[in-house]
Amino acid sequence: MSANVLPISSPQRSRRVIWQEIRHHRTAAIIGLSALIAAAAASLVTAPLLGSIVDLVVAQEPGPVGERVLALAGAALVQAVLAWVGLSTIARLGEEVLAALRESFVQHALALPLERIERGGSGDLTSRVTEDVAMVSDAVRTAVPQFVQSALVIALTGVGLIALDWRFAVAAALAVPVQAGTSRWYMRRSGPVYAISRKASAAEQQQFLESIGGAASVRAFGLAGEHVELVRRRVDASLQHMVGIVRLHMRFFARLNLAEAIGLSAVLVAGFWLVRADQVTVGTASAAALYFANLFGPINAMLFLLDTLQSATASLSRIVGISEIPLPAAIGADSPRDGLVEANGVRHAYVEGHDVLHGLDVTIPAGGTVALVGGSGGGKSTLAAILAGIRQPDHGSVRIGGAEMNEAVQSRVVLVTQEVHVFAGPLAEDLRLAAPNADENQLLDALAQVGAAGWVAALPEGIETVVGEGGHDLSPQQSQQLALARVLLADPLVAILDEATAEAGSTGSRELDAAAERVLAGRTGVLVAHRFSQAALADQVLVMEGGRVVEQGRHDELVAAGGRYAKLWSAWSAGRH
């Protein structure tokens, strides 16, 4: 069962992947970190300067106070500039690392075998693309730079405290056990509390969608009262969990305040004794207290960010997990010699133990056209997808032009299915997906060959008209023509058209048939044909039933043989007259 779930990488592996990426941007990492260290060091000057002002006041020598104040302002300015340089460099570095991660993720996600995604659930993949990437992006933009900065300030302030007098550092350390206990306490609770709250708000949204989306039925059945009650209950539950989160935060910060009170009291008491014993000046004791007070912000921020970083690490493991799935491209990198298609002993099952293809052997000579016909569920689409390399056979092999299915081979085979996708954007860009360097004349020529020149010219902005979602709506037939034009532009060795012309009416069908014929000219073609007019044009017809080829031959031979195909043919012909 676990083999079916998309993999999740271990936190160690994820960290290693990030580390490798950071090493590609070593200079930026060093500059960013150095600037943050320098900024933290500059901030350390403030407390002793204030302390020395206290000493001057105690000694009633106000003369040099002015210089100290200027030095304070200077230190603040230097610190601000260095922190800005450090934070922005680290944030930019984070974006670069994130971009590289995303690219590798998308590359892998797109190259994943279809079976792998189906078994793992496309919902899982989608949530990794959306929620997990958003979670990691957020962390990279805000939490990570803040966390690094806070950690540096804390470390350097500790050094500063020791430099003033090690006994101040010991006193301050009294706060640590309470802080450590608090963060453990918080981490144990925050995960489940957030998870329940997310679930409750998802349930609330779902209820809204159901009640509002089904408003007509709700009213028709007089269920308004019940639905209002359902919504009220979900909103209440969600609200309760939100209040729970706020309460948890308040308790968290209350405990941290207690830690601060303990630490600050200890530092002040230590200062009192050390001043009394004449071991430090009042100014030094004030500086120690200020150092400790300056730690409040960074310590609280760090502890609070721990769970954001924990969630981000979990999301990162889910993103890196996808990049770790071995890709089928590992099978050599031979390029196909020509368009010869050879499938041997191809078996395939969607559900284990229920083969839908039972060891098929199919050979199509380069430049030949084969039509797959037969009743519904015979396995035509499955075979088409396997020949196109979109699905992998469970057993057997597919070779194109003598080469096993790999990335180089797949790039020379194009499959057009009934569910043609029109990408949102200018029509020209949609076509250029198949041939990025094609010029306008080549695009127009491809459109003319598939019979689309007329309607494209009639569009408001011709080939530059925005089509697809949010743009100009195309009819199913127009979308099919676009898909066929893309095949012409991609100029593959093998074109596989699966029901590509099934949706149109009779005039439309004739136009699309002609377009398909032009697309298949000069290359190897596989046609999944429901209309026998297409089968009649093919060099060879394979009749498929129950995952087997039950008849094979030229159209006229099969009609003359009077078998299964002849029956299907006469039934179809009769239906047309």
Ligand SMILES: Nc1ncnc2c1ncn2[C@@H]1O[C@H](COP(=O)(O)OP(=O)(O)OP(=O)(O)O)[C@@H](O)[C@H]1O
């Ligand atoms: N994604 C899938 N998951 C599970 N079973 C599937 C899937 N796709 C197809 N099948 C099953 O595999 C068998 C072969 O289906 P296939 O679509 O290849 O046949 P077909 O000959 O193309 O049929 P049609 O003409 O109806 O498209 C059918 O029993 C079908 O229910």
